[in-house]
Amino acid sequence: MDRVFARFIEKFGAPIDRQEVPSSSIERYRGKLPDQLLEYWAEHGWCGYGEGIFWLVNPQEYEGVVSSWLEGTKFEELDCYHLIARGAFGDLYFWGEKTGASLKIASIVSRYITHASAIPADQMDKRLQSFLIGMDVKYNDYDELFRPARKKLGTLNSDEMYAFTPALMLGGVDTLEHLEKVKAIEHLTLLSQITELQPYSFSDI
Template sequence: MDKVFARFIEIFGPAIDRREVPPSSLERYKDKLPPKLLEYWAEHGWGGYGEGIIWLVNPQDYEAVVSSWIENTPLHSQDSYHLIARSAFGDLYLWGEKTGASLTISSVSSQYVFHKNNFTKAELDAELQGFILSRRVASNDFNDLFKPAQKKLGSLKHDEMYGFFPALMLGGSDSLKFLKKVSAVEHLIFLAQLTDLEPYFFSEVPT
């Protein structure tokens, strides 16, 4: 295990609901994602960390999610994006084939942070490791609800997340009372249909 991933596990803890990554997936993404990420997949699989507060995922499972969020936005023309990680509450970490960790979407609020980057293939491994090292438990814990939600609703599996009902974009309340454990893909696609995706005030805006 290299020092970067060792630090990630030191921060979050060991994987839960770990799944082995088949050779077909490593082959599918070898020219689309950094070699270092594929190396992590091969060694550590896909799984949840921080007891499931953040997940390293199979991008193929989330292709429809990515399309639902960005297909009809200016983001779609910026790069070819793949979802490589997500939080328990639906923060989506997208990787651009040329721009690296340049797009994060908060599905709860339908807002995004975009940075205009451009990396050589040689630089993308370092960008990936920077992304891994910069993850924090607190930044993935929506309103400090993860532990209470876990206690009330149970731990998440790899295809699950915590979602608000009614959704916040429909006027729902962001309290534990209105959280449910839901199918991640289905819920993320549902949220994408509720309102237009908008940039945070501090985000760059694609042109």
Template sequence: MDEDFTGFLNDFGPAFDKRYVPPSSIERYRGKLPDQLLSYWAEHGWCGYANGLFWTVDPQEYDPVLEAWIGDTPFMEQDAYHLIARSAFGELYFWGEKTGDSLGIFAPGSYCIPRKSRFVGEKMDFGMRLFFGALSRKANDFAGMFTPALAKLGRLKHDEMYGFVPALALGGTSTLANLQKVKAVEHLVLLAQLAPLDVITSPPP
């Protein structure tokens, strides 16, 4: 195992709620997603880490989420994307077939910050290693709410997330009292329908 994924496991492990990835799924994404990710799937499956703070997912299962959020945006004209991971609160990690780690969306806030990856083409596998190696718990823990949410609501299953009810786009507040366990795919699709995606671009240097 490479040192980047080993570091990720040391920080986020152990894995739980592991789902076996069938060879058909691996072949479906052969040539679309880096071989490095496919090898992680084969060895570790799709599963939760850090007690459910972070999840690797079946991109096909999350196609409705991808379509809801970026299906009608210029992003889909620039590249073919696949959702490869998410956080407990709806931080969505998209991987572009040509652009790699170039798009993330925070669904509860309906915003994204596009970025340019230097690790494309023949460097895709290394880019995938760095993706996992650079992940942090803090970046996935919205407002430090994960530990209290876990204590109050219990550990998530692979098809669940913590969602604000009512949603922030409907005037809900981002407090522990308003968090509930919700079905991940359904809730993420709903959030996409409540507010337009705000694309935040970095100011020029």
């Protein structure tokens, strides 16, 4: 294990619900995602970290989610994006083939943060490592509800997330009593269809 991933594990804790990554998946994304990420896949698999608050995922499983969120937006023209990670409450981390870790969507409120500028190919591995080093448990915790949700609803499996029901964009309330454990892909797709994706404003942060 290299120093960067060791530091990442140190911050988040041991992995859970590991899935081995087949060589076919590694080859599918060679030249599209950083070689360093593919090496991490081969060594560590696709897993949850921080007791399931953050997940490194199989982008192929989320191709439909990516399409649902980005189709018809400016991002469709800017880059070719792959979902490489997600949070327990539906924070989505996209990797652009030209722009790296340049787009994050908070799916439960349909807001995005972006800094799309092209990155030289020889810098992609460093940017991937910077993405992991810069990640923090608190970035994926909604209003400090993760631990209470885990205690009430149980630990997430690799295909699950915590969700407010009804969804916040439909007038739902963001309290523990309104959280449920749901299938991630299906719910993320549903959220993408409720309202138009908007940038974060200073008042949101």
